[in-house]
Amino acid sequence: xxxxxxxxxxxxxxxxxxxxxxxxxxxxxxxxxxxxxxxxxxxxxxxxxxxxxxxxxxxxxxxxxxxxxxxxxxxxxxxxxxxxxxxxxxxxxxxxxxxxxxxxxxxxxxxxxxxxxxxxxxxxxxxxxxxxxxxxxxxxxxxxxxxxxxxxxxxxxxxxxxxxxxxxxxxxxxxxxxxxxxxxxxxxxxxxxxxxxxxxxxxxxxxxxxxxxxxxxxxxxxxxxxxxxxxxxxxxxxxxxxxxxxxxxxxxxxxxxxxxxxxxxxxxxxxxxxxxxxxxxxxxxxxxxxxxxxxxxxxxxxxxxxxxxxxxxxxxxxxxxxxxxxxxxxxxxxxxxxxxxxxxxxxxxxxxxxxxxxxxxxxxxxxxxxxxxxxxxxxxxxxxxxxxxxxxxxxxxxxxxxxxxxxxxxxxxxxxxxxxxxxxxxxxxxxxxxxxxxxxxxxxxxxxxxxxxxxxxxxxxxxxxxxxxxxxxxxxxxxxxxxxxxxxxxxxxxxxxxxxxxxxxxxxxxxxxxxxxxxxxxxxxxxxxxxxxxxxxxxxxxxxxxxxxxxxxxxxxxxxxxxxxxxxxxxxxxxxxxxxxxxxxxxxxxxxxxxxxxxxxxxxxxxxxxxxxxxxxxxxxxxxxxxxxxxxxxxxxxxxxxxxxxxxxxxxxxxxxxxxxxxxxxxxxxxxxxxxxxxx
Amino acid sequence: xxxxxxxxxxxxxxxxxxxxxxxxxxxxxxxxxxxxxxxxxxxxxxxxxxxxxxxxxxxxxxxxxxxxxxxxxxxxxxxxxxxxxxxxxxxxxxxxxxxxxxxxxxxxxxxxxxxxxxxxxxxxxxxxxxxxxxxxxxxxxxxxxxxxxxxxxxxxxxxxxxxxxxxxx
Numbered sequence: 001x002x003x004x005x006x007x008x009x010x011x012x013x014x015x016x017x018x019x020x021x022x023x024x025x026x027x028x029x030x031x032x033x034x035x036x037x038x039x040x041x042x043x044x045x046x047x048x049x050x051x052x053x054x055x056x057x058x059x060x061x062x063x064x065x066x067x068x069x070x071x072x073x074x075x076x077x078x079x080x081x082x083x084x085x086x087x088x089x090x091x092x093x094x095x096x097x098x099x100x101x102x103x104x105x106x107x108x109x110x111x112x113x114x115x116x117x118x119x120x121x122x123x124x125x126x127x128x129x130x131x132x133x134x135x136x137x138x139x140x141x142x143x144x145x146x147x148x149x150x151x152x153x154x155x156x157x158x159x160x161x162x163x164x165x166x167x168x169x170x171x172x173x174x175x176x177x178x179x180x181x182x183x184x185x186x187x188x189x190x191x192x193x194x195x196x197x198x199x200x201x202x203x204x205x206x207x208x209x210x211x212x213x214x215x216x217x218x219x220x221x222x223x224x225x226x227x228x229x230x231x232x233x234x235x236x237x238x239x240x241x242x243x244x245x246x247x248x249x250x251x252x253x254x255x256x257x258x259x260x261x262x263x264x265x266x267x268x269x270x271x272x273x274x275x276x277x278x279x280x281x282x283x284x285x286x287x288x289x290x291x292x293x294x295x296x297x298x299x300x301x302x303x304x305x306x307x308x309x310x311x312x313x314x315x316x317x318x319x320x321x322x323x324x325x326x327x328x329x330x331x332x333x334x335x336x337x338x339x340x341x342x343x344x345x346x347x348x349x350x351x352x353x354x355x356x357x358x359x360x361x362x363x364x365x366x367x368x369x370x371x372x373x374x375x376x377x378x379x380x381x382x383x384x385x386x387x388x389x390x391x392x393x394x395x396x397x398x399x400x401x402x403x404x405x406x407x408x409x410x411x412x413x414x415x416x417x418x419x420x421x422x423x424x425x426x427x428x429x430x431x432x433x434x435x436x437x438x439x440x441x442x443x444x445x446x447x448x449x450x451x452x453x454x455x456x457x458x459x460x461x462x463x464x465x466x467x468x469x470x471x472x473x474x475x476x477x478x479x480x481x482x483x484x485x486x487x488x489x490x491x492x493x494x495x496x497x498x499x500x501x502x503x504x505x506x507x508x509x510x511x512x513x514x515x516x517x518x519x520x521x522x523x524x525x526x527x528x529x530x531x532x533x534x535x536x537x538x539x540x541x542x543x544x545x546x547x548x549x550x551x552x553x554x555x556x557x558x559x560x561x562x563x564x565x566x567x568x569x570x571x572x573x574x575x576x577x578x579x580x581x582x583x584x585x586x587x588x589x590x591x592x593x594x595x596x597x598x599x600x601x602x603x604x605x606x607x608x609x610x611x612x613x614x615x616x617x618x619x620x621x622x623x624x625x626x627x628x629x630x631x632x633x634x635x636x637x638x639x640x641x642x643x644x645x646x647x648x649x650x651x652x653x654x655x656x657x658x659x660x661x662x663x664x665x666x667x668x669x670x671x672x673x674x675x676x677x678x679x680x
Numbered sequence: 681x682x683x684x685x686x687x688x689x690x691x692x693x694x695x696x697x698x699x700x701x702x703x704x705x706x707x708x709x710x711x712x713x714x715x716x717x718x719x720x721x722x723x724x725x726x727x728x729x730x731x732x733x734x735x736x737x738x739x740x741x742x743x744x745x746x747x748x749x750x751x752x753x754x755x756x757x758x759x760x761x762x763x764x765x766x767x768x769x770x771x772x773x774x775x776x777x778x779x780x781x782x783x784x785x786x787x788x789x790x791x792x793x794x795x796x797x798x799x800x801x802x803x804x805x806x807x808x809x810x811x812x813x814x815x816x817x818x819x820x821x822x823x824x825x826x827x828x829x830x831x832x833x834x835x836x837x838x839x840x841x842x843x844x845x846x847x848x849x
Contacts, residue, residue, distance in 0.1 A: 009752055010752050011752055011756075185740075187739075200777070201740050201775065201777050201778075202740060202777060202778075219742055219748070221745075222748065249739055249740055249742065251739070276745065277738070277739075277745050282745050282748075282749060285749060286749050286752075289749060290752060290753075
């Protein structure tokens with residue numbers, strides 16, 4: 001159904017409303033036209049994607065947005081949308097020229113990325129359509145907390161080629177969420193025309209088969225048609241709680257950005273054709289044609305906009321630049337502090353519990369402790385099945401389907417909507433099973449990487465409070481796609497804590513800390529140890545393990561093994577065997593990879609002088625390379641032998657057990673390597 | 681015989697050429713006034729009882745801006761009894777989903793204001809997916825495709841004008 005009421009028309013819209021719109025539109029265009037000058041004068045704004053040609057729909061999107069109630073996610077071409085949402089010209093320029101007082105990011109994010117988190121104008125990635133999943137996630141919270149609000153994801157039509165945008169729209173449709181996907185169609189993704197994106201020129205019609213989803217087409221170049229379409233979209237989303245796509249036909253009058261030259265791929269005739277439909281000129285002609293304004297009245301408004309821009313420009317130029325020495329602030333927020341277990345150790349005695357039980361009971365305890373906790377993932381809740389390995393067994397029965405639920409087989413959706421939902425309120429804590437196995441997490445990497453930027457990019461204004469659990473590692477005969485452990489790839493990315501327990505108590509303690517902390521934590525679970533008696537321990541009910549605290553699992557003086565995860569147990573077994581030969585081996589379980597307890601590692605090295613770094617992941621570029629380098633840089637003079645690394649081969653993990661044995665590290669390989677080191 | 685007004689944008693290229701051909705096809709027996717759609721006003725529009733409108737489709741199925749800007753005026757006009765013929769320009773290969781849509785949008789609007797739409801044409805010889813110009817199994821007016829079927833245009837215009845001559849009586 002494309003029809004919508006004509007609430008606004010040139011003849012009936014109150015003059016004061018038209019005045020406001022014309023002021024916004026002329027101010028926006030004045031900034032849009034001026035932005036390239038900042039680059040020419042070497043002041044900044046090196047990335048500018050001009051919006052000229054999108055004027056009608058951008059005005060309309062901003063006009064239907066209610067600050068601090070609705071949630072909106074703008075894209076890099078949304079200059080007028082930002083103004084229409086209520087941001088000032090000065091704020092726009094502060095972002096453009098990367099000042100410390102830029103409300104988006106204090107100069108950290110790229111120019112033309114306008115945000116004001118205090119008003120729910122969210123700070124988003126430059127990755128096209130990345131925020132679509134965030135809008136769906138925050139809409140899930142709007143629905144759960146029963147708020148009268150909408151989430152608005154604004155994006156170009158080419159973003160609909162991205163698979164995760166499909167995931168987002170599918171999710172909003174399935175979950176019946178109040179999201180408005182406002183799609184500005186200017187016919188190009190940089191230089192790539194629509195015909196090279198999808199077979200359907202009306203690209204949003206690709207989604208007409210989705211249930212619960214209304215698709216509206218409008219003329220994004222026309223103020224009144226855009227206002228009517230967006231007004232109806234919001235009315236519909238609020239009234240029904242269902243999603244809406246609005247496809248607004250726009251023109252791109254200029255190049256994609258100031259690093260693009262559209263004359264290389266657009267004919268002069270085409271460039272003139274789109275200029276002919278300049279939405280601002282059209283609006284002006286209509287105001288005059290229907291005698292709503294005289295030319296003199298419009299000239300006054302234009303002069304006011306010019307003066308406003310001049311004043312904003314002066315103020316913005318005087319604003320302070322960011323202090324580059326703050327570069328390391330806001331990588332990760334301060335974590336939850338454990339008062340009772342500052343070192344993450346305990347001496348409790350009693351009945352041992354398995355690692356899987358530790359996780360299950362801690363999840364449940366934290367869900368009882370904090371009512372604003374949620375968990376989802378594939379296989380999360382199907383009758384008696386709770387999680388692919390039943391880690392979350394019984395949770396849906398206790399906490400209900402609104403807090404514990406299945407996700408579609410869409411890993412990026414799982415992580416992206418977690419990021420989005422946590423934007424709704426600081427108090428929310430989310431746990432997701434990032435994938436069935438770590439092997440299948442790769443589709444979520446774009447959300448993982450982007451979520452890792454959030455805290456830094458927003459200058460500390462937003463951090464996703466999300467714990468990602470991943471069943472990781474091999475030793476189950478799983479082959480290439482059930483054996484991967486991927487921390488080596490993840491530890492290169494700042495902004496996420498990464499923990500990898502090897503015993504039940506540490507698993508419980510780290511999970512509790514993760515779920516009480518702000519920020520994102522990657523919680524890697526050695527699935528081979530879920531039910532292994534050797535990982536079972538006594539667990540205090542309230543146990544907590546701080547991040548960045550290694551645990552010495554065995555004291556020694558001849559050799560130190562630095563390890564984590566599955567190989568902790570192999571190191572302990574090798575140490576035991578070496579003890580029978582008279583060697584005293586220390587085993588340090590680092591537990592946290594990021595942050596890393598360098599102090600405990602270095603103290604062990606200094607005490608012992610010989611060291612091995614052991615992990616299940618590949619030796620080649622595995623995390624052990626970082627540890628070994630750190631040791632050599634900071635404790636070289638204490639070393640009595642080269643740092644030895646033990647890990648898997650630089651190959652996939654084969655399926656036949658004999659492949660697994662030759663590829664993955666084991667106790668014998670660690671023992672043999674230890675003998676080499678001890679021989680120095 | 682009352683005069684005919686032919687309305688199209690004087691700044692247009694293909695539409696203007698088609699207008700000239702239409703006028704030529706009518707011959708000297710007809711008084712046809714040319715009115716620039718870029719500046720047309722209500723009074724001019726109402727001064728004719730026989731109108732021919734050139735309405736090319738822009739972008740993905742839109743009216744050109746000059747007609748779109750006149751829509752608020754048209755929406756309030758009483759066109760009862762006026763005979764109106766519409767021709768459009770479209771690209772059935774590049775834009776098969778909205779071939780000649782603008783002509784259809786205009787026909788529907790004029791019809792809703794009481795105008796009698798004349799000059800429906802057959803869709804034979806065209807290949808497209810959908811069109812707002814379709815009324816039943818015919819186009820509500822004449823659709824010319826200069827991008828893909830330019831050589832058929834003269835004949836299509838002649839046939840259409842012959843039909844209009846009968847209908848304008």
